[in-house]
Amino acid sequence: MELQVIQNKIYEIRGRRVMLDFDLAALYGIETAQLKRAVRRNIERFEGDDFMFTPTKEELSRCQIGTLNGGRGSNIKYLPFAFSELGVAMLSSVLNSGTAIEINRGIMRAFVMMRHYLVSTATITAELSEIRAKLVLLERNDDDNLKAVNDLSEDIRKDIDILYTAIEEMAARPAVEEKPRQRIGYRRAGEDD
Numbered sequence: 001m002e003l004q005v006i007q008n009k010i011y012e013i014r015g016r017r018v019m020l021d022f023d024l025a026a027l028y029g030i031e032t033a034q035l036k037r038a039v040r041r042n043i044e045r046f047e048g049d050d051f052m053f054t055p056t057k058e059e060l061s062r063c064q065i066g067t068l069n070g071g072r073g074s075n076i077k078y079l080p081f082a083f084s085e086l087g088v089a090m091l092s093s094v095l096n097s098g099t100a101i102e103i104n105r106g107i108m109r110a111f112v113m114m115r116h117y118l119v120s121t122a123t124i125t126a127e128l129s130e131i132r133a134k135l136v137l138l139e140r141n142d143d144d145n146l147k148a149v150n151d152l153s154e155d156i157r158k159d160i161d162i163l164y165t166a167i168e169e170m171a172a173r174p175a176v177e178e179k180p181r182q183r184i185g186y187r188r189a190g191e192d193d
Helices: 001-009 021-028 034-040 057-062 085-094 099-171
Strands: 011-013 015-020
Touching: 001 099, 011 034, 015 021, 015 085, 015 099, 021 099, 034 085, 034 099, 085 099
Parallel strands: none
Antiparallel strands: 011 015
């Protein structure tokens, strides 16, 4: 059995991933009434909401089961049993046929794959959030750096303008003739000025 087919029959009700009795019966190749009878005969195996519970019509409509199976969820005569992963595992001990065991293996694999997918998705989401935060910080730093560079560029332009003005002023002055300089120091005997 393809895992994708099984995964499409796993719903989230009350914050848990569950499979409904009519989907399980179809996978096992038995009638829903037969599955329910087997469960009721062994009800002590399914005690506690962590194995099996009966969802309300509102819960079924919220998880869009009402649109599945030709509108089966909207006109349900008897509310289905919702089996958690533990409940599905327990079904293999109640329905002791080769088909049930093989289907249960596929269902367990589907639950495990979904759990791995959710964990990896959560990890990726956390990593993406961290990367987004770093990008925001880098953008802020880039904006601050760009502003500082622009301010620095403006200051440098002003300094360069001052230098050019000073060079122009120096070039505009008339050349001053230099007078011969008088030497400083001791004179040797026989030296002329």
